[in-house]
Amino acid sequence: MDSSVTATHAHLAERAYHIRRNALLMGEVQGQGYVGQALDIADVLAVAYFHAMDYRPDDPEWDGRDRFLLSNGHYAIALYAALIEAGIVPQEELETYGSDDSRLPMSGMASYTPGMEMSGGSLGQGLTIAVGHALGLKRKGSKSFVYTLFSDGELDEGAVWEALMSAAHWQLDNMIAIVDINNQQADGPSSQVMAFEPLVDKMEAFGWFTQRIDGNDLAAVIRAFDAAREHPGRQPRMIIADTRMGCGVPFLEAREKNHFIRVDAHEWQLALEALDAGRTA
Amino acid sequence: MSTAAAQKPKLKTSAMIASIAAEGQRTKSAPFGHALVELAGARPDVIGMTADLGKYTDLHLFAKAYPERYYQMGMAEQLLMGAAAGLAKEGALPFATTYAVFASRRAYDFIHQTIAEDDLNVKIVCALPGLTTGYGPSHQATEDLALFRAMPNMTVIDPCDALEIEQAVPAIAAHKGPVYMRLLRGNVPLLLDEYDYKFELGKAKLLRDGRDVLVISSGIMTMRALEVAQALADDRVDVGVLHVPTIKPLDIATILREAGRSGRLVVVAENHTTIGGLGEAVATALLSAGVTPPFRQIALPDAFLDAGALPTLHERYGISTEAMAKTIKGWLG
Numbered sequence: 102m103d104s105s106v107t108a109t110h111a112h113l114a115e116r117a118y119h120i121r122r123n124a125l126l127m128g129e130v131q132g133q134g135y136v137g138q139a140l141d142i143a144d145v146l147a148v149a150y151f152h153a154m155d156y157r158p159d160d161p162e163w164d165g166r167d168r169f170l171l172s173n174g175h176y177a178i179a180l181y182a183a184l185i186e187a188g189i190v191p192q193e194e195l196e197t198y199g200s201d202d203s204r205l206p207m208s209g210m211a212s213y214t215p216g217m218e219m220s221g222g223s224l225g226q227g228l229t230i231a232v233g234h235a236l237g238l239k240r241k242g243s244k245s246f247v248y249t250l251f252s253d254g255e256l257d258e259g260a261v262w263e264a265l266m267s268a269a270h271w272q273l274d275n276m277i278a279i280v281d282i283n284n285q286q287a288d289g290p291s292s293q294v295m296a297f298e299p300l301v302d303k304m305e306a307f308g309w310f311t312q313r314i315d316g317n318d319l320a321a322v323i324r325a326f327d328a329a330r331e332h333p334g335r336q337p338r339m340i341i342a343d344t345r346m347g348c349g350v351p352f353l354e355a356r357e358k359n360h361f362i363r364v365d366a367h368e369w370q371l372a373l374e375a376l377d378a379g380r381t382a
Numbered sequence: 383m384s385t386a387a388a389q390k391p392k393l394k395t396s397a398m399i400a401s402i403a404a405e406g407q408r409t410k411s412a413p414f415g416h417a418l419v420e421l422a423g424a425r426p427d428v429i430g431m432t433a434d435l436g437k438y439t440d441l442h443l444f445a446k447a448y449p450e451r452y453y454q455m456g457m458a459e460q461l462l463m464g465a466a467a468g469l470a471k472e473g474a475l476p477f478a479t480t481y482a483v484f485a486s487r488r489a490y491d492f493i494h495q496t497i498a499e500d501d502l503n504v505k506i507v508c509a510l511p512g513l514t515t516g517y518g519p520s521h522q523a524t525e526d527l528a529l530f531r532a533m534p535n536m537t538v539i540d541p542c543d544a545l546e547i548e549q550a551v552p553a554i555a556a557h558k559g560p561v562y563m564r565l566l567r568g569n570v571p572l573l574l575d576e577y578d579y580k581f582e583l584g585k586a587k588l589l590r591d592g593r594d595v596l597v598i599s600s601g602i603m604t605m606r607a608l609e610v611a612q613a614l615a616d617d618r619v620d621v622g623v624l625h626v627p628t629i630k631p632l633d634i635a636t637i638l639r640e641a642g643r644s645g646r647l648v649v650v651a652e653n654h655t656t657i658g659g660l661g662e663a664v665a666t667a668l669l670s671a672g673v674t675p676p677f678r679q680i681a682l683p684d685a686f687l688d689a690g691a692l693p694t695l696h697e698r699y700g701i702s703t704e705a706m707a708k709t710i711k712g713w714l715g
Contacts, residue, residue, distance in 0.1 A: 212499060220499040222495070230464045230468040231468060232461065232468060233472070233476075237468060238472055
């Protein structure tokens, strides 16, 4: 790595640390939350918000922004953590997470939160909306990208495949989709609930420029986002990110894998300490 | 009975696309398609989208006139609604068309979450509402009004004829927020021009006054009610017709005013199941205001309806002019 790449890497590692920390602090507020997913996707969010995307923190509706659609609404805690880090949501609101009258409800909704582009929660919808955004941006002659984060479990939903087929049909080269493969969904490992491999072959067969990476290898994530943006083909772009639930907090990462990681009250502080230990290591 | 009804109606087939126009009835071709083309001339933000039903929702006229503003989304109603939401977020005014069954049943959650929750400016215009096809329950949208009435932020329109559709298109475009509109396509009956009618969003209109009965109706049942009123006039039964094309928000003030006039049987007639449509909406409004006229419903049963020719089915389920006239006379004793 040359020095600028090293600097970028260090900067984004710091951002990812803050996103993880924000998520743990929010989890502690409520005593629960999808922190396993927040920890696994923090590297992707750090690269999206602090390397790839164009936006104005003080004007989240700025028309020239890159759009980020959170299809898996239960990952809201992760996106809030990034939106706080990005200055789109004030740091003070962190402690309102999941509380009455908060702008940060436990499942992400467009009508609540600055920077939240869609109401997720009902899974498998994000890519369909992204198709509309991408078509609309092309109508306007906009150069903005539409990023959509969705989860491996959402591959069970038929509408995802409707959207995958449509994005290629319309040659939506302004769409960048990230599928988080943590192999955990509500009833167990995603691959056992409904087998989805070979995913690269499927995405390529559907006409997408496809990369598969270790989603917790920051350098790989940076390269994948760069390649997705710079790919010359008139194709939508897919990043398949294999991630580890609880990444960054070893004792949570090692915990028996669950869709919803249990964190006891005394463990939040331990988790923060473990995260800090990893940062200085 | 009218002269048209006196002779045995020529039975049409049970094909999916059956005309609802009676033999010899005045019609207008593709009022929605023509109106949307006209609107698009004035509003560059209008786009047309469909899920493999452009020809069958009269959207093909728009596609021909404005190909660069037309999106064929394939046979994928969930995608249609999600993409309409995304386009609306980017400032477009999408008119998304499909059959009423597919919007209400198949894509309900997508409309709920991607369009209605964010209060987006998407107009959902759907053919084959209620019992307007003989193709059986797969294509008969007998629950759509109940479903869309229940959806927050949604405006729900059930127009009667070609004139009303033409007028409703610019009106729903001018309204900010999601709209579900039932669509009559192809050769659509034309009758409201004889009543000096003008569609206003959210307004009920008294088309005809009458001493004995007040029919409160929407959609094609207003056409039937006007025919019934003419038929029963020969029997000295005086039937008034209050047309309620906007099912939600309901024009409660006008309904209370007309239904509150004493001495009249109030009959709500709708091309929809008895459950959750105009009838229950009117009943709730009346009871909540302490207005309690004699009240009856003419509507489709809570059942999966038969396949068959439309005239047969309208007779069988009591929404033909003849069946409706007979039912009302029976109630009057």
